[in-house]
Amino acid sequence: MxxxxxxxxxxxxxxxxxxxxxxxxxxxxxxxxxxxxxxxxxxxxxxxxxxxxxxxxxxxxxxxxxxxxxxxxxxxxxxxxxxxxxxxxxxxxxxxxxxxxxxxxxxxxxxxxxxxxxxxxxxxxxxxxxxxxxxxxxxxxxxxxxxxxxxxxxxxxxxxxxxxxxxxxxxxxxxxxxxxxxxxxxxxxxxxxxxxxxxxxxxxxxxxxxxxxxxxRPAHLVPSNPWEAEPAHMEYLRKTALATVHEHGDDGIDENTPAGGPIGVLVCNLGTTPTPRATDVAQFLKEFLMDPRVVEVAPWVWSMVLNGFIIPIRKYTSGQLYERLFQNAGTGNTSPLVHHTSRFTQQVQQHLGSNYVVEYGMRYGEPSIGSALAALKRRECERVIVLPKYPQYSGTTTASIYDEVFACARRYRFVPAIRIVPPFYSHPAYIQAIVATASQFLAQHSNIERFVISFHGIPERYHLRGDPYPWHCEATARAIAAGMCWSKDQWMLSYQSVFGKDPWLLPATDATVEELGKQGVKRIAVLCPGFLTDCLETIDENGTENANVFKENGGEELVLVPCLNSSPEWCEAAAAIIQHEARGWE
Structure with missing residues (x-):
């Protein structure tokens, strides 16, 4: 009873x-x-x-x-x-x-x-x-x-x-x-x-x-289908269109007159659960793992597995991990991903100046990419540069950003011109920012014997079907090792965050640190250049779980090198990458 x-x-x-x-x-x-x-x-x-x-x-x-x-x-x-x-x-x-x-x-x-x-x-x-x-x-x-x-x-x-x-x-x-x-x-x-x-x-x-x-219906309440009405934008569009026409002469187009309005910058990140509560974690996991770019399984089969088995369990187990992350990340008991992405956006805005408007949106969760794009349009941005915070291209991440950006853009009757920053896995500004921040951090930690450069993994079959991700990761790792002046014996590349039973890219990070411990290596450092912002996979998976694996197998200390986050070096580098992509628009 x-x-x-x-x-x-x-x-x-x-x-x-x-x-x-x-x-x-x-x-x-x-x-x-x-x-x-x-x-x-x-x-x-x-x-x-x-x-x-x-x-x-x-x-x-x-x-x-x-x-x-x-x-x-x-x-x-x-x-x-x-x-x-x-x-x-x-x-x-x-x-x-x-x-x-x-x-x-x-x-x-x-x-x-x-x-x-x-x-x-x-x-x-x-x-x-x-x-x-x-x-x-x-x-x-x-x-x-x-x-x-x-x-x-x-x-x-x-x-x-x-x-x-x-x-x-x-x-x-x-x-x-x-x-x-x-x-x-x-x-x-x-x-x-x-x-x-x-x-x-x-x-x-x-x-x-x-x-x-x-x-x-009133236009400001419910949009027309399939495109949104934008009456408030019409007068501005009329003025900027006529501004490019000569007032004298043959009424031709002045090629030297730039298009009106600031350049919009849309910073896109993966997203996170807003709180560690099971309901919020479940919603985030569902939105994330139901993306067909992330899990390439027949939707009706995967929906049954995800909603019937995975989410009912992982909403609690992952919720505990997120609660630990929010408490230990040093970001005021909030998500470090949201905290650093917000600061990064503000710092990049200062570097770019008033000719740009910078907003950020999350692929999964809030603020969404759609709301960020709407904010740029309200600021009269007719040209938008999209910066996916994924240096290495993968269909599971970068392509999903492409899908969402254009899905949101197609809602508008007047679609802004859109440029997307291509993968910058070997861009000098990106590599130099990593080398500078890592060097400053590692100067405080002596006697590091091995350096593990860890990237988020993907199923091996994705690569065999044409995803260039592991090649980009290898190029990034080699560039960082060269910038840090590491010999071939000092560093190694690995992949983490395996999910499911399919074979993933190898070697695995957890197996790598375990083997290093068994070999008698006492002190290692782990860098995660594929993660531009610290999150669950860096702070908890590497900083806690893999650190424990290393110690259990004979190691003494695993030093986790912080991600670029909103460091001055990275904000300046990102601004340079954006300005390079804006050539011809400024």
């Missing part, structure tokens, strides 16, 4: 909401939302404006990262509850248990039992088992209501955008209205079916209203 009490309370906390916000306007807004998600254009209409929000935000429907954790809580509750009932471990099927079980089951049905084979494959069996159990030992009306509720909303997920919408938090207020506060079986059934029927009727009448709203 104690376990039963604990699990019911846990589930009720997961599905509790503020009922004061539920009113007729929200019901109508939710109905309009469901009507819109049946088409791609309708979903974009309601989900996005120039700040990345639309009617959803106006209705208070947050696209938050809380659903993943709650769904997994519901799954666990379903499995436990079904098995407990089958083993007769619950003395009597109380009404409270039935209500909580139906809440979890209906919630799960909305997110998984749509026209998605993977959803039915992963979640269909426990949901069916619970329905049968409720019908046999409790009330058949509950099982019937749950099934009808699932079918009604599954019918709405007739598009890819609609199916994705079922996985975000916008469904939760509507679900809560359907299952809230019913004191009897009849009341619960009436609430479920009543909400379904009402919603379907409203959707039929609102569909035409959505089309009318598309034509009459």
């Amino acid at each position: 104690q376990e039963f009490q604990h699990r019911t309370e846990e589930c009720e906390r997961a599905v509790s909401f503020d009922t004061a916000r539920v009113d007729g306007a929200t019901q109508l807004g939710a109905a309009v939302f469901w009507a819109a998600v049946t088409s791609g254009a309708g979903y974009r209409l309601l989900a996005h404006d120039e700040q990345g929000q639309g009617l959803l935000a106006l209705l208070g429907l947050q696209d938050a990262a809380q659903l993943g954790s709650a769904v997994h809580e519901a799954v666990g509750f379903l499995v436990w509850g079904t098995s407990a009932l089958q083993r007769n471990q619950v003395p009597a099927l109380s009404l409270r248990f039935v209500r909580v079980a139906v809440k979890a089951a209906a919630w799960l049905a909305l997110t998984a039992m749509s026209y998605c084979p993977v959803g039915r494959l992963v979640f269909g069996r426990p949901l069916r088992r619970l329905a049968i159990t409720c019908a046999q030992q409790g009330s058949a009306a509950h099982a019937g209501a749950m099934a009808r509720f699932a079918r009604a909303f599954a019918a709405m997920a007739t598009s890819k955008q609609g199916l994705l919408a079922l996985l975000n938090a916008a469904i939760l207020p509507m679900l809560q209205r359907a299952l809230r506060g019913a004191g009897t079986d009849t009341g619960l059934l009436r609430g479920v079916l009543g909400t379904v029927v009402t919603s379907l009727r409203v959707i039929l009448t609102v569909t035409s209203a959505v089309a009318t709203y598309t034509q009459l």
Whole structure:
């Protein structure tokens, strides 16, 4: 009974909401939302404006990262509850248990039992088992209501955008209205079916209203599709266009007159979880690992593996690592990646001067690349230079930045001219910045016997399919070794952060430091030139985990050389690289 009490309370906390916000306007807004998600254009209409929000935000429907954790809580509750009932471990099927079980089951049905084979494959069996159990030992009306509720909303997920919408938090207020506060079986059934029927009727009448709203909507609230309207920018564009025309003579174009507006610089980094909480970590991992550039596996297969096995475990294990990182990084209990990227952006802005506007965006997480690009457009930047913070090219990193930048740019009617800084793995300014910062740091640490230059690894098959990443890494390592005047016996190259069972690039960093310890090497230094900003992989994986591996195998000290971060040498070098790419625009 104690376990039963604990699990019911846990589930009720997961599905509790503020009922004061539920009113007729929200019901109508939710109905309009469901009507819109049946088409791609309708979903974009309601989900996005120039700040990345639309009617959803106006209705208070947050696209938050809380659903993943709650769904997994519901799954666990379903499995436990079904098995407990089958083993007769619950003395009597109380009404409270039935209500909580139906809440979890209906919630799960909305997110998984749509026209998605993977959803039915992963979640269909426990949901069916619970329905049968409720019908046999409790009330058949509950099982019937749950099934009808699932079918009604599954019918709405007739598009890819609609199916994705079922996985975000916008469904939760509507679900809560359907299952809230019913004191009897009849009341619960009436609430479920009543909400379904009402919603379907409203959707039929609102569909035409959505089309009318598309034509009459205010431009500053919801963007036109497929391109955004930018009326505030039009007068500026007219002035800058006419500024290049001679006022006298033959009215020709003055080739010496530069285009108007400052040059935008978009600094792109990978991103991080905002907090070590399991829900935030789960959202970050899902966004990161569902990128097809990162994991080249059939999406439906990988989605099942990721959401069913990896994230439920790693959101807690990785959360502990991030908590340790945030506390020990010396950046005020915040992410060192965000801290240093922000400082780097400010320092580069000072080096470049007022002719440039520098913003940074994260490929995964916030601030996003889309929001950074929008900020540059608001600053009237007609030309944008993109700086991916990946010196060595890889399809898993650099190409993903390309994808996101142009995906965001295509939303605009007036797309700025875009240049992307090419891989700078052997650029003299980059190499000199590493040599200068590493030399200053290593001057404080004597008697270093070996130097390990560690890069983030990738699966070997990615390289065999044409990814030049290991060649770029080798070129960078050789240039650094030459700049540091290391002999061939003093340094070695390795790859870290292996994920999954596929063969990755070798040699592995953990195996390398282990072998050095066994060889009797006492003091080593590890450099991570592929990471421009210290993060979990540098501070924790190398500075803590691999340091322990080295000591356990006979070593005495592993010295981790800090990344470039926002060092003066690197900020000056980055500004030089950007200015080189801006030739002809200045």
